[in-house]
Amino acid sequence: MKIREFAEIVKGEVIGNAEADITGVSGIKEAGPDDITFISSGQYTKFLKDSRAACIIIKEPIPDCSITQIRVNNPHYAFAKAIECFHPARPHVPGISSLASVPDSVIRGANITVGPFACISEGVVIGDNTVIMPGSFIGEKSRIGSNCLIYPNVTIRENVSIGDRVIIHSGTVIGSDGFGYVFEQNEHYKIPQVGGVIIEDDVEIGSNVSVDRATIGNTLIKKGTKIDNLAQIAHNVSIGERSLVISQVGIAGSTEIGDFVIIGGQAGIADHTTIESGTMIAAQTGLKGDIKKGIYSGSPGIPHAIWLRAQALYAKLPEMNKRIRELEEKIKNLEKEK
Numbered sequence: 001m002k003i004r005e006f007a008e009i010v011k012g013e014v015i016g017n018a019e020a021d022i023t024g025v026s027g028i029k030e031a032g033p034d035d036i037t038f039i040s041s042g043q044y045t046k047f048l049k050d051s052r053a054a055c056i057i058i059k060e061p062i063p064d065c066s067i068t069q070i071r072v073n074n075p076h077y078a079f080a081k082a083i084e085c086f087h088p089a090r091p092h093v094p095g096i097s098s099l100a101s102v103p104d105s106v107i108r109g110a111n112i113t114v115g116p117f118a119c120i121s122e123g124v125v126i127g128d129n130t131v132i133m134p135g136s137f138i139g140e141k142s143r144i145g146s147n148c149l150i151y152p153n154v155t156i157r158e159n160v161s162i163g164d165r166v167i168i169h170s171g172t173v174i175g176s177d178g179f180g181y182v183f184e185q186n187e188h189y190k191i192p193q194v195g196g197v198i199i200e201d202d203v204e205i206g207s208n209v210s211v212d213r214a215t216i217g218n219t220l221i222k223k224g225t226k227i228d229n230l231a232q233i234a235h236n237v238s239i240g241e242r243s244l245v246i247s248q249v250g251i252a253g254s255t256e257i258g259d260f261v262i263i264g265g266q267a268g269i270a271d272h273t274t275i276e277s278g279t280m281i282a283a284q285t286g287l288k289g290d291i292k293k294g295i296y297s298g299s300p301g302i303p304h305a306i307w308l309r310a311q312a313l314y315a316k317l318p319e320m321n322k323r324i325r326e327l328e329e330k331i332k333n334l335e336k337e338k
Helices: 003-009 042-050 075-086 304-314 317-337
Strands: 013-015 035-038 055-058 068-071 160-162 173-176 181-184 187-190 196-199 210-212 218-221 295-297
Touching: 003 013, 003 068, 003 075, 035 075, 055 075, 160 173, 173 196, 196 210, 210 218, 295 304, 304 317
Parallel strands: 035 055, 055 068, 160 196, 173 210, 196 218
Antiparallel strands: 013 068, 181 187
């Protein structure tokens, strides 16, 4: 591919030799003479002097650089497009394996793929071009949209609705029972979990995630939201559009999360919490209650700016404690002299 051809794909401006060939994509330190790479911030320009890359994707032109540059508004996005160009996804051959279990009652879209040992239950609907890889289970009356990718060993239980272009990675369970019990006669009595799960279009869910079904109604993950590995989404939770939930986050029951919310790794959200759209939650933050739009850190969570000041004081506590003890001793001595 010519550099100018790739520049057309990402709507970039070429600075240098637009006719040079590129055959691969790599990081700036590993790039070879036929590779394209990128710089996302000025701190990486120090690697340019030793880079052998044929082309570099940048946001602002770098003066006195002998490497051909492509200027774009978002280098990360352009780099992702480069990976797509040089490492295209392997197409799946449509068809249902003879080793899969697919009853006649299943409504099958065009060009679907069902791998060996996948088990599809009665009354399931599968949309066009959807791929269900080996060992996955789809429960009764669940619906999977078009162009979805269900990786091996995913469990999608009964009465789950999944939109179009959804990706679910291995080991994830959608529609497990919510954690609901009532204490009666010295026992924890299980509350039946009879609701469902709705996952809207363009959602991606990482590996080993649990999304619990609602007690009544639906657990809801709205369109465009991305969930990292090892997250727990409890019963009756609602997550808004295009939010990000990072690894090992735990969200307790009946929590309502707005659009474009970012939740950092290992954060914990208590039950019945509401979080406004556009909120950012730092890693290992604990939150409860009605959370207004902002940036939060710490456990219990507080506004990030206050948390930074508190952390600065925390590091000084041993010295402050020492000074307090010294002052107390001086006061005692002064009182004795009276």
